[in-house]
Amino acid sequence: MEHTTPHRPLHAWLLAARLRTLPLACASILLGSGMAAQAGGFQGGVLLLSLLTAILLQVLSNLANDYGDAQSGVDDASRTGPVRAVASGLLTPDAMRRGMLxxxxxxxxxxxxxxxxAFGSDLRSWLVFVLLGAASLLAAITYTVGLGGKPYGYxxxxxxxxxxFFGLLGVLGTLYLHTQSLSGLAILPAAVCGLLATAVLNVNNVRDIHSDARHxxxxxxxxxxxxxxxxxHWALLGTALLLTLVYLVWLPVPWxxxxxxVVAKPLYDAGRTLSxxxxxxxxxxxxxKTALSTLVYSLLLAAGLALA
Known part of the structure; x- marks a missing residue:
């Protein structure tokens, strides 16, 4: 059961933004930036603006998720997990739509x-990334809100x-923004970041499996x-570990x-609890724990690559 919370506007918006999800949004940016440093193309401005953009997209997705689940009736009194702002009455649907905009x-x-x-006047790169950015905005909104039918998250x-978005595009896109180049080997850590982020979503979905099925x-x-x-879930974690080992052996990095x-232990513990x-x-x-492990993984691997 959810806990009741006094109606305080700032608290309501912070609740809806779900700040605890933001480390996951930053993981792919940090990893891609570490790979850029290893390639000698790191740019501080790209890192800061990439983090800001990723955080805003994640907040947008969280607001849309809060709104969409409330409209569909998924967030009822039987739901476990954090309090939702619209379903609990802390924010009105109109206010949430304005916040999303x-x-x-x-x-x-x-x-x-x-x-x-990142690109200055390079119009070709601008066009590609404007399209990718538009796709990211659309994906953030339509996960639980949808367009012309059921949301794709349903x-x-x-x-x-x-x-x-949290793996391939997040890591490889960040790397390209720094360096304007990509290597085939870069897909390995990008896939790992995506697999770990997917594992976070799977924990959430297993937790809510009964209420989701009812609705x-x-x-x-x-x-x-x-x-x-x-x-x-175990397949996601096992594949992530295997790809990491292949990458570390293929591209020698410092200790x-x-x-x-080291994140293998908390990830294993989380998997056992899930089971x-x-x-x-x-x-x-x-x-x-799974989300923070993903962030720590990205930080440590990024640091190792930057020092290589």
Whole structure:
């Protein structure tokens, strides 16, 4: 059950923004920037504006998720996890729509500023990244709000979107913004970041599997069922570890880079908890542990690459 919270506007907006999800949004930016430093193309302005854009897009996605789930009825009294601002009455739907609009505009301004710093007058790169930015904005909004039908997050496609936007696009896009070049080997850490971010989503979806199923929110966990969703979780973590080892061996880095493997222990602990309990509070804790592990992984590997 959710806890009641006094109506304070600032608190309501911070609640809806779900600040605890922001480390995950930053992980791919930090990793891509570390790879850029290893390649000798790091730019401080690109890092700062990339982080700002990613954070605003994540907040936009969280606001849209709060709004969309409230409109669909998924966020009822039986739901476990954090209090939702619209469903609990802390914010009205109209206020949330205005908040989404302002956050989307801020993300667009930050993104365009990022492109100016990264590319100057290179119109071809501008066009490609404007299209990618538009896709990111659309994906952030339509995850639970949808356009012309059910949101894609309600059809089991959220995992694919998270893998692409928090992994491949986040890491490789950041690397390209710094260096205007890519290497084939770069796809390995990008895939790892995406796999770990998808594991975070899977913990969330397993936690909410029963309430989601009752309300027709057909996440991949609902489609698989809990037992197979847990097997899927272990596959995500195992594949991430394997790809990391391949990358570290292929591209020798200092010991700081290898220290990214320390996250294997908390990730394993979170996976065991996911396998053994249905307690919502414990699973929420494991969700946070998995997200923070992803951030630590990215920081340590980025540091190792920068020192290489």
């Amino acid at each position: 302002l956050t989307g505009l801020a993300a667009a301004i930050a993104g365009l500023s990022l492109l100016f710093v 059809r089991g496609l959220g995992d694919v979107a998270v893998f692409v 027709g929110k057909m996440t991949l966990a609902v489609r698989l069922g809990k037992r197979r969703a847990i097997h899927y 700081v880079g290898w220290s990214c493997l 053994r309990t249905e307690d919502g509070e414990q699973l929420t804790g494991m969700l946070k």
